[in-house]
Amino acid sequence: MINNDEGPQPAHLPEDALKVGDSVWFWMKDSTENASLVIELSKDGATVRSPTLVYECALDENGSLVDKNCKNRFDFTFSTNATIGLWNISYMTSINGSLSETISGSVTINQDLHLDANHTHDDGTQSQIVESNGSTDNSTIQIVAIFVAVLSAVGLGILLFNNEKKTDPLEEE
Numbered sequence: 001m002i003n004n005d006e007g008p009q010p011a012h013l014p015e016d017a018l019k020v021g022d023s024v025w026f027w028m029k030d031s032t033e034n035a036s037l038v039i040e041l042s043k044d045g046a047t048v049r050s051p052t053l054v055y056e057c058a059l060d061e062n063g064s065l066v067d068k069n070c071k072n073r074f075d076f077t078f079s080t081n082a083t084i085g086l087w088n089i090s091y092m093t094s095i096n097g098s099l100s101e102t103i104s105g106s107v108t109i110n111q112d113l114h115l116d117a118n119h120t121h122d123d124g125t126q127s128q129i130v131e132s133n134g135s136t137d138n139s140t141i142q143i144v145a146i147f148v149a150v151l152s153a154v155g156l157g158i159l160l161f162n163n164e165k166k167t168d169p170l171e172e173e
Helices: 123-165
Strands: 002-004 007-009 023-028 035-043 046-049 073-077 085-095 098-110
Touching (some): 023 035
Parallel strands (some): 002 023
Antiparallel strands (some): 023 073, 035 046, 035 085, 085 098
């Protein structure tokens, strides 16, 4: 999400766009003089609030932040199943430290469903699936390698047999 002088962009996210495990990054790109932004995410009484974000942070000659607390980006990860559901988002813009505008929106976080039936987040089961698929892949590779070897041997035999039948044109004279 980018907050510029026109407000949060993109303005509307499709309802199925975000899932558990996804992260969002909020960037302050409003270059209005002395503007700052605070992002607030809330769901079921729980609230997460960003630090105050500004358009630009001063850097020293080495490229390091002059003020270690200066931020222009806020990251948030919807990391657990407890994050599934509707989240309200408030974009609070201040000018010279006084709240000048609040834009509200919402986003739905969906369960991360996988299309294949064998997928699981249990490491033990996942490694068994990989091992099973690995042995199948090895068998297929062996069969293909044997087929290529036999085909190559037949081709070599045909070439050698045809070479023996040919005579050198100089020998016939």
